[in-house]
Amino acid sequence: MSQPKSALIIGATGKCACGRHALKSALESPNISKLTSIGRREVAYSGPGSEKLVQKIVDFDNLAQSREAFAGHDVAFLALGTTRADAGSAEAFYKIDHDYVIEAAKLFKETNAENPNAHVMYVSSTGSDVSSSLLYPRTKGEVERDLIALGLPR
Template identity: 45%
Template sequence: MSGKTALIIGATGQTGQYLLKELLASSHFTKVGEYGRRLTDLATLSTGKDKLVQKAIDFEKLEESGIKDGKWDVVFITLGTTRKAAGSAAAFERIDKDYVINSAKEARVPDHLQRVVYLSSGGANAKSSFLYPRCKGQTEEALASMGYSDTIVFHPGLLTGTARPQSRLPEVIAEGVINTLRLSSFFSNLEIKASTQNTILVTNHHSLGYVRWPLWAGVWR
């Protein structure tokens, strides 16, 4: 994975802010793009600022964002909200599903090997009668059919069997994302098998399956 470029959408969120720092500290990535409505204050970053490219974008006008121009090798999406924060069910779906799907579409470059990594939620189900899991599930299915070389979807759970404080959950998830990618070659032909442990949902050329969540993460599905 050496010398790769990474794009992160949703870097100012709870998990996104930790993931951005992990990407900037990683020697695997030589260029990191942060695109979003709000951007990280550079004063809060201690390392890797020289390889960071920031751009404020309007999610309603993604065609003007220039995301595609970066030809990113890995697209990380940690964008999300709650119904309460969004103000309505329609607004929630627009942000939590449409913005994610549209961002991934805009970042996709035909004939370029790319991996998309999406932070979803446990219980995601496209056929659920409940808004939150339905939106997450529909988003996962849309990403899986978008033509990326690999689609990795994280289903984070709660901390268990660990002394880590609950407030560190976003940080632990971010570390898990990075360490999982380190475990495999960048565009390897992933062999996916079912796991009863905490899992990361993976698609490779539209084939769905599960791989084991790193045991050190101390999470459950």
């Protein structure tokens, strides 16, 4: 068995179950020694592995101010996302689903540059396509493209 990993997760408090399930699975896993949840509010979790959970409340519009929360991790789970209706506009949706995710990935890369095993996992969508005329699949496709362009180790 390999050394337990330190991980971070973004998007564990949203309506979509993806982030919540990733958080629960990571905390229950013997392969994760620490899980830092980065979000706008605290995660309500008291199940198995809750002692491994560290919570960091951030302002996503000033994410770089929380740079230290990204350091010292082996894995980043990026499950942040919303709907256009919840965001209030196409611009706000894009800011959350694209800009915040890319900024988080950049901070993870910068603060873990010395870790050759660091890797990012992103919750995307079926049908993601940068050339789609629809906002949701186009945005998800652009995030995938831009994550690849960052040159993350894994």
